[in-house]
Amino acid sequence: MQEYPGQQRILVAVDCIIFGFDGWNIKLLLVERNLEPEVGKWSLMGGFIHPSESPEDAANRVLEERTGLKNVYMEQFRVFGKPDRDPVERTLSIAYFALIDIQKYEKQLTSENHPEWFLLDEMPEMVFDHAEMVKLAKKQLRYKAALHPILFQLLPQRFTIPQLQALYEGVYQTQFDDRNFSRKLLSTGLLVKLAEKDKQSSKKGAFYYRLDPSNYEEKFEKFLNLVPNPDKFF
Structure with missing residues (x-):
C-alpha cells in the first residue's frame, strides 16, 4: 500500500451529542x-471511524452500538482536535448533534453501556x-432553534x-415571562386554538393549540421574537 512519506x-x-425532550x-x-x-466514567457516544466508512456512517453505527438508537438524524457541526485531547493517541473527533423526542426513541435504548438521560443543569x-x-453543541442548537x-x-x-414555553426554556436554559411569551406567541398568527383543554396540569386547564401550516413558511420569522436578547445565547 502506497503511503505519504x-x-x-x-x-x-466521531462523537454523538444527543439532546432529548421528554415533554417538559x-x-x-x-x-x-x-x-x-x-473506563466507567460518563461519556458521549464515541468511536473510531473504520477505513471503509464515511463520518456520517460511523456516527450512525457508533450511536446504535453504544445506545441502540437507530434512524436518528444527526447534524455534523464541528471538529475537535487539540493535540492533547486524548491522552492515549493523537485523535481528531468529528462531532454530531441531534435533538429528539425521548418518548419516541425510549424503547430502542439498550442497557449494555448504561445510557442515561441527564438534565442540562445536572450533567455529571x-x-x-x-x-x-x-x-458548543448547545449554542448551535439555540442558533438553529431561533432560525428553523x-x-x-x-x-x-x-x-x-x-408545553411550548417549557421546550424553549429548556433549550435556552432560562426563564421566560409567562404573559410576554404567550402574547408574543399568539401574535404570530401561526397557532390555531382548539376547543379542548389539558386538565392534567391544573384544575383550570390550558387550551390546546395546533400549528397552522397554511402560512407557516411566510410568517415563521415572527417566532424569532419569542427569545428575548437572543445574542447572549450564541
Missing part, C-alpha cells in the same frame, strides 16, 4: 465509557473534552402554550 498516524473518531425538559444522553482510560463530569463539546422550526417537530399535533 514522513507523515505520522492520526486517529479520527431538555436532557442529554450519556453512556458509561467501556474502555481505558477512564465527563471524560476528555466532552463538556466543551456539549457547551426544529422545536415544533418535537411537539405533538396538539400542544399547550406552557
Whole structure:
C-alpha cells in the first residue's frame, strides 16, 4: 500500500451529542465509557471511524452500538482536535448533534453501556473534552432553534402554550415571562386554538393549540421574537 512519506498516524473518531425532550425538559444522553482510560466514567457516544466508512456512517453505527438508537438524524457541526485531547493517541473527533423526542426513541435504548438521560443543569463530569463539546453543541442548537422550526417537530399535533414555553426554556436554559411569551406567541398568527383543554396540569386547564401550516413558511420569522436578547445565547 502506497503511503505519504514522513507523515505520522492520526486517529479520527466521531462523537454523538444527543439532546432529548421528554415533554417538559431538555436532557442529554450519556453512556458509561467501556474502555481505558477512564473506563466507567460518563461519556458521549464515541468511536473510531473504520477505513471503509464515511463520518456520517460511523456516527450512525457508533450511536446504535453504544445506545441502540437507530434512524436518528444527526447534524455534523464541528471538529475537535487539540493535540492533547486524548491522552492515549493523537485523535481528531468529528462531532454530531441531534435533538429528539425521548418518548419516541425510549424503547430502542439498550442497557449494555448504561445510557442515561441527564438534565442540562445536572450533567455529571465527563471524560476528555466532552463538556466543551456539549457547551458548543448547545449554542448551535439555540442558533438553529431561533432560525428553523426544529422545536415544533418535537411537539405533538396538539400542544399547550406552557408545553411550548417549557421546550424553549429548556433549550435556552432560562426563564421566560409567562404573559410576554404567550402574547408574543399568539401574535404570530401561526397557532390555531382548539376547543379542548389539558386538565392534567391544573384544575383550570390550558387550551390546546395546533400549528397552522397554511402560512407557516411566510410568517415563521415572527417566532424569532419569542427569545428575548437572543445574542447572549450564541
